Amino acid sequence: MTGGVGYIGSHIAVALVEHGYTPVLLDNLSRSDDSIPDRINELCGFNVPLYKTDCRDRDGLRKLLDAEGGVDGVIHLAAYKSVGESVKIPLTYFDNNISAMTALLDIMVSERLNNLVFSSSCTVYGVPDHREVTEKTPFGNAFSPYGFTKQACERLMADVARSEPWMRQVSLRYFNPIGAHPSGKLGELPGGVPDNLIPYVTQTAAGQRDHITIFGSDYDTPDGTCVRDYVHVCDVAEAHVRALNYVSESDIALDTFNIGTGRGHSVKEIIDIFRRVNKTEVRSEEGPRRPGDVDAIYANVDKASATLGWTSKYTVEEALKHAWEWQKSL
Numbered sequence: 001m002t003g004g005v006g007y008i009g010s011h012i013a014v015a016l017v018e019h020g021y022t023p024v025l026l027d028n029l030s031r032s033d034d035s036i037p038d039r040i041n042e043l044c045g046f047n048v049p050l051y052k053t054d055c056r057d058r059d060g061l062r063k064l065l066d067a068e069g070g071v072d073g074v075i076h077l078a079a080y081k082s083v084g085e086s087v088k089i090p091l092t093y094f095d096n097n098i099s100a101m102t103a104l105l106d107i108m109v110s111e112r113l114n115n116l117v118f119s120s121s122c123t124v125y126g127v128p129d130h131r132e133v134t135e136k137t138p139f140g141n142a143f144s145p146y147g148f149t150k151q152a153c154e155r156l157m158a159d160v161a162r163s164e165p166w167m168r169q170v171s172l173r174y175f176n177p178i179g180a181h182p183s184g185k186l187g188e189l190p191g192g193v194p195d196n197l198i199p200y201v202t203q204t205a206a207g208q209r210d211h212i213t214i215f216g217s218d219y220d221t222p223d224g225t226c227v228r229d230y231v232h233v234c235d236v237a238e239a240h241v242r243a244l245n246y247v248s249e250s251d252i253a254l255d256t257f258n259i260g261t262g263r264g265h266s267v268k269e270i271i272d273i274f275r276r277v278n279k280t281e282v283r284s285e286e287g288p289r290r291p292g293d294v295d296a297i298y299a300n301v302d303k304a305s306a307t308l309g310w311t312s313k314y315t316v317e318e319a320l321k322h323a324w325e326w327q328k329s330l
């Protein structure tokens with residue numbers, strides 16, 4: 001698993017072990033914390049192999065394969081993920097996210113490795129015509145270099161699916177992963193000032209930030225604030241296990257699934273639920289819209305349910321409780 005020490009990868013590692021898989025992690029640790037490998041090992045009950053390697057380093061990828069005697073499948077998460085940062089340093093994003101995918105596919109093709117599961121994002125839909133999106137909803141205009149890299153990686157997968165008909169690939173389009181492991185031992189560690197809603201809320205509740213600014217309250221939504229589909233990170237992790245099983249057994253060369261709950265919550269609702277379930281204050285102020293935000297988007301998850309047998313299990317209340325437990329443990 002590339003990017004295996006990050007927020008989502010660390011939860012997937014634990015889920016894989018729970019399902020009897022033996023993960024091998026690759027991460028250059030550029031966006032993760034030194035404490036995470038030990039936490040993964042503790043939850044998994046053994047030392048999960050970790051290769052401190054850049055995913056763009058083909059020789060490094062080969063060394064991992066030689067040392068491990070091959071792998072049965074690949075989950076590819078290694079990427080930079082900040083939308084705002086990608087606007088400031090687009091070339092760094094193109095280089096890291098697209099080159100990592102190119103190098104990985106190159107090695108998978110040359111070594112005839114099969115079964116790829118890729119971390120995509122609902123950002124590929126841009127501003128859709130309908131708020132509930134299915135996998136058939138076409139790609140929209142990519143607002144950010146980050147969004148473009150996800151579209152480009154999916155395009156690379158489609159082209160390789162044509163050139164290498166033996167290969168099986170799945171793309172998972174996550175909506176908004178939130179929360180933390182119920183043990184309180186794993187969670188999100190945003191570096192610097194968080195871009196995303198939940199880390200900003202938890203840091204505000206913890207007193208690290210004075211207040212959270214609600215980006216826009218004049219949208220065409222029930223309470224005027226943006227609506228998103230917030231899905232617990234452990235549910236996202238479980239979806240990868242299902243996708244890995246599916247891709248290993250399926251005859252379909254390339255498939256795509258939305259990974260969300262199918263329900264939307266507004267920014268105000270999220271802040272209110274956080275306050276209520278955690279019995280804690282979070283100061284909030286209404287501010288201007290954030291450029292590039294879509295007013296409302298949520299997943300149609302019928303396909304993941306029917307094909308992968310996956311639906312989200314955790315409620316948004318549980319996700320916000322777990323996020324707060326994690327923040328308090330830091």
Ligand code: NAD
Pocket residue numbers: 002003004005006007008009026027028029030031032053054055056076077078079080081096100119120121122174175176177
């Ligand atoms: P993260 O930043 O916590 O984890 C990414 C990991 O990849 C980090 O540990 C980082 O060190 C590593 N990495 C980055 N570039 C690398 C490279 N070239 N070689 C090796 N390792 C590298 O992010 P995350 O939230 O866990 O996201 C994982 C994936 O899911 C990313 O591809 C991201 O774009 C995608 N995604 C995330 C979200 C979200 O809200 N978190 C939503 C949609 C899609």
Ligand code: UD1
Pocket residue numbers: 081082083121122123143147176195196197198200212213214215216226227228267290292293294
């Ligand atoms: C963004 C990206 C998405 C990426 C995801 C995880 C866009 C258009 N989408 O999703 O591609 O996969 O992050 O990195 O950028 N909000 C506030 N105040 C804050 C922070 C956020 O009101 O301080 C609001 C935002 O306006 C938005 C909602 O909270 O309506 C969720 O924001 P965020 O957590 O950043 O996720 P997205 O923008 O949905």
